[in-house]
Amino acid sequence: MRIETPDDIIDRRYHRAIGSKTGLINSVYLSLPNRQDPETYLSIPETAELERLVGTEDRLNLGLSGKGTDLDKTVMSAIGETIERYCLCWPDARDQMVEATYEEIQDRGEVVDWEYLNVFGEEFREQQLDPVSKDTELLWTTGTNLLTGEDVYVPSEYVWIRVQSLDNLPWHFLGSSSGCAAGGSLRSALLGSIYEAVERDAFMRTWCRQSSPEQISLDGYPEVREVKEDLMENEYLDVDLFEFDSDIDIPTVGVAFTNQRDERPKFIMGGSAALDPTTTMIEAMNEAAQGWPYSNYMATEYDVEEIDAEDAVDNFDVNILYYGLPENYDEVSFLMEGEPTAMADRDYPDPTGWSEQEELDYCLDQLEDAGCTPIAFDMTTPDAREVGISVTRVFIPELVFLSPPAALPTEHPEFDGETLTDKPHPYP
Structure with a gap:
């Protein structure tokens, strides 16, 4: 089943996101469940030529899909995920980033502790990544510590997809979409980002x-x-x-x-x-x-x-x-x-009737109690904002991010001194 017009399916304010003329999504293919499958819908968006939009010759494999127990939810899920990944493709210009070694960036302000950045073993790094040390020149950008409001420097490779200003950059680190979310408001997106980071950790x-x-x-x-x-x-x-x-x-x-x-x-x-x-x-x-x-x-x-x-x-x-x-x-x-x-x-609070701000405050309290540093980035592009969708990334270095299946972050401080599996994970 193919959906090309959004009428009567999604909220009118999101109509600009879908359509063959001006939409980021040209159409959505809907997979109906077979008789012996779980009774949920899977939707696969057919996008505009995103590679041309973001200025890359490489094929963007963004792994886009939507899910839900009814048609409306699965289409909205596909729209949200598409816009989320699209917003990750717009890194700051090079002159808006700071190029510096780890030692140099420490002199500029707060920075993520090194041991939370270099989390892959030497054997994996030698096979799959470029060498990195505290003396390596890296590109840095700042996010906001949600607990203190202070700016914190994070390697740009952990923030955006490697296109435009990050194209052809050495692979010092492996990025991830963990901690990224789209929402109808900035607070909603921040909550989605935090929940995803917690789940995947x-x-x-x-x-x-x-x-x-x-x-x-x-x-x-x-x-x-x-x-x-x-x-x-x-x-x-x-x-x-x-x-x-x-x-x-x-x-x-x-x-x-x-x-x-x-x-x-x-x-x-x-x-x-x-x-x-x-x-x-x-x-x-x-x-x-x-x-x-x-x-x-x-x-x-x-x-x-x-x-x-x-x-x-x-x-x-x-x-x-x-x-x-x-x-x-x-x-x-x-x-x-x-x-x-x-x-x-379990003694979980009942969030019924809570505002997004109250829910966000509770989550931030839990992260602070666990010794975590939630660093937020507003990734929303102007066109996504016009549609009414906000996109955020919350990078929490103390939490283990969902890595590519066989790239297990075995050197993360959380695993210090432990014997871990080397089997690729099964998470989608």
């Missing part, structure tokens, strides 16, 4: 340590149980919810879909974080469910039988396909083997 801790997370009992959550049993599970498909390991007092949930038949896809997972546990669990199921039709689609693009874990260095399609093969299920089964836990017994 919690997953990375769980995966790198290969620790079995606690399995969530749905007693006390009838709405979650209804969605799970009526929309997600079926006679062939099991759904497990578990609580990721996290130091932040915000509900953080992972979900695994397991195919009881010996066929592909055998396994798909996803996750979410939000202040309300019910919202978190339902959104985590939607995130995981999105991967089911996407995995089937990607299987047509690859020779699935030839896929190997080593192929998943920086490819978020290959890792999904690899762990979707039945013969590789044992490598992820530990995620479903933890002890049961009752989230209903």
